[in-house]
Amino acid sequence: MTNNPYRLLGIGLTFAGAIFVPVAYFVINSIPLTAIGLSSIMIGFTSITLATARPQISPEASQMILETGMENIAALLEELGLTRKAIYLPSSMRTGNAQALIPLGEGIDVQRIKGKIPRRLIVRYGDNPGDMAIAVTAPGGTNLNKMEIKPGPTSGEIEQAINYVLTGMLDLANSVEVRISEKQLYIEVIGPRLHYENVWYYRCMGSPIASIVASIASDGIGKPVTITEENYQNGKSVIQLEVLG
Amino acid sequence: MRIYNRYLLFLVLVSCLIDILLAFTHQTDIAVYFTVSVIAYLIITILFIYFSPKTRKALSLVSVIFLAGFMVVVVLKVMEVLGFK
Numbered sequence: 258m259t260n261n262p263y264r265l266l267g268i269g270l271t272f273a274g275a276i277f278v279p280v281a282y283f284v285i286n287s288i289p290l291t292a293i294g295l296s297s298i299m300i301g302f303t304s305i306t307l308a309t310a311r312p313q314i315s316p317e318a319s320q321m322i323l324e325t326g327m328e329n330i331a332a333l334l335e336e337l338g339l340t341r342k343a344i345y346l347p348s349s350m351r352t353g354n355a356q357a358l359i360p361l362g363e364g365i366d367v368q369r370i371k372g373k374i375p376r377r378l379i380v381r382y383g384d385n386p387g388d389m390a391i392a393v394t395a396p397g398g399t400n401l402n403k404m405e406i407k408p409g410p411t412s413g414e415i416e417q418a419i420n421y422v423l424t425g426m427l428d429l430a431n432s433v434e435v436r437i438s439e440k441q442l443y444i445e446v447i448g449p450r451l452h453y454e455n456v457w458y459y460r461c462m463g464s465p466i467a468s469i470v471a472s473i474a475s476d477g478i479g480k481p482v483t484i485t486e487e488n489y490q491n492g493k494s495v496i497q498l499e500v501l502g
Numbered sequence: 503m504r505i506y507n508r509y510l511l512f513l514v515l516v517s518c519l520i521d522i523l524l525a526f527t528h529q530t531d532i533a534v535y536f537t538v539s540v541i542a543y544l545i546i547t548i549l550f551i552y553f554s555p556k557t558r559k560a561l562s563l564v565s566v567i568f569l570a571g572f573m574v575v576v577v578l579k580v581m582e583v584l585g586f587k
Contacts, residue, residue, distance in 0.1 A: 263506065282532075289525035292535035296517035299543060299568065303513060306564050307506050310557040403555070424505050425552030431504070 264308035270301030323396070323465065330393055331458035334359065337391070342483045343462045344501065345395060345471040349479060352376045354402065355395040355472035358481075359461060362387045367481050367502035395472045396465040400426055408477035412437045415477040419444065419470055429466055430494075435474075442482070442498040444470050449494045453487045463487055467496045474498055506557075509550050516542050533575045540572040 274297030281290035312319075343357035344365055353376045358365060361379075369383035380392045400422050408418035416435035423430040423446065431448030446466055453464045462468055463484035475482045478500055486497035520538050529535065547561050 263510075266510075288530050288532050288535065289521055291532055292521045292524070292539070293518075295532075295536055296521060296539055299539060300510065300513050300517065302564055302567075303543075303561070304510060306560045307510070307557065310554070310560040311506075405555070421552050425557075426554045428504055428506070 261308045261311065263304045263311065267301045267304030267306075267308060270297045270304060272301075274298035274301055327396070327458055327465070330462070331456070333391070334461050335457050337361070339391065339461060340457075341461070342485070343393075343395075343468075344481045344483050345468070345475040346374060346481050347475045347479045348401075348407075350374060350481065351392075353394075354399050355476070356392050357395045357462060357468070357471075358382065358390040358392055361389045361391065365390060370481075393462075395462075396468045400469070401472055401476060408473055410478050412442075415442070415474050418473050418477060422469060422473060423466065427469075429469075433470075440500045441485075442474055442478075442500065444474070444496040444498065446470070446494040446496065448492060449489070452489050453494065459487075463496075464494070466494060470496055471498055505550070505552060509546070509553075512546055513543065516546060533579065537572055537575055540568045543568060 274294045277297065278291055278294035281287050281294050339359050339361070341360050341364055343359045344367070345355065345357050348355075350370060351374045356374060356376075358374065358380070365382065365388075369385070369388055371383055374380050374382060374392055376392075378391060378393075380390055382388050382390055403426065404418065404421065406418075408414050412435045415437075416433055419433045419435065423433055429450050430446045433447070434445040436443040449466050451465050453459055453467070463471060464487060467484050467487050471482050471484050481501045482498045483501060484496060485499045486495075488495045517539055520542055521535065524535055524538065544565055547565055553561065
């Protein structure tokens with residue numbers, strides 16, 4: 258509780274301001290210095306408020322839980338030998354949290370997806386016997402339900418939604434820029450705190466940030482998307498998505 | 503830079519700027535410093551729209567407290583103008 262830097266900063270600023278205001282006003286008799294003391298108290302209160310709004314769970318614990326979840330899915334993917342890219346589904350094609358489909362056989366033809374995909378691990382998405390896939394909850398998928406406004410199909414609306422989740426809710430990046438070109442989406446995540454690694458899980462599902470981006474973009478456009486490329490260069494992640502169907 | 507750090511840094515810079523500008527204009531009324539700072543605070547807080555709902559709720563509470571202080575200053579000024587003080 259006490260080692261939260263925002264709380265320490267807030268207490269320090271408020272305490273210093275509370276001492277400085279009467280000294281500046283009554284002893285030094287300076288209004289500008291008194292105003293600085295007042296500003297210090299205001300910023301101190303704000304910093305304390307930010308500390309209380311931060312989650313109680315430590316970043317290390319969050320990372321551990323994330324890695325455990327990813328390792329479980331990675332073990333499943335490796336055991337089944339699945340190498341195809343995951344397909345992120347919009348809310349109209351799934352039940353519950355954001356889902357990603359990983360085909361068990363050939364690639365998925367999204368036109369064959371019938372109705373909503375149920376909340377099960379192994380799902381049948383079409384009429385053919387081979388239309389089987391693994392359906393997993395996308396990392397950060399639960400956050401999509403907490404969004405007050407659902408994203409729209411324009412690049413501005415998708416950018417706003419991704420910024421809201423990545424910078425505001427999860428604090429995983431500094432900012433996000435989105436460009437749409439026909440069936441492709443180019444997303445630049447500036448200052449990402451999780452990077453791409455060339456491991457089985459990431460090759461199939463994409464990095465956690467790319468998964469969140471793909472889930473939001475899919476919801477916004479209302480069509481399934483897949484992560485076609487992901488690079489990290491000059492302090493930013495460049496994610497390329499392809500709209501399917 | 504994380505969004506919380508950016509927000510705090512922005513508040514500090516704007517507060518310093520306001521205090522310096524008002525000091526240069528030889529402003530000697532502490533109520534003016536306070537009201538301008540509160541207005542700037544409220545504007546900056548509204549501009550940071552990407553905060554999580556929990557953070558925005560907490561900051562709204564602080565904003566209400568500062569706004570109450572702002573209203574007290576305004577009421578006192580109005581009373582002064584009307585000759586009640």
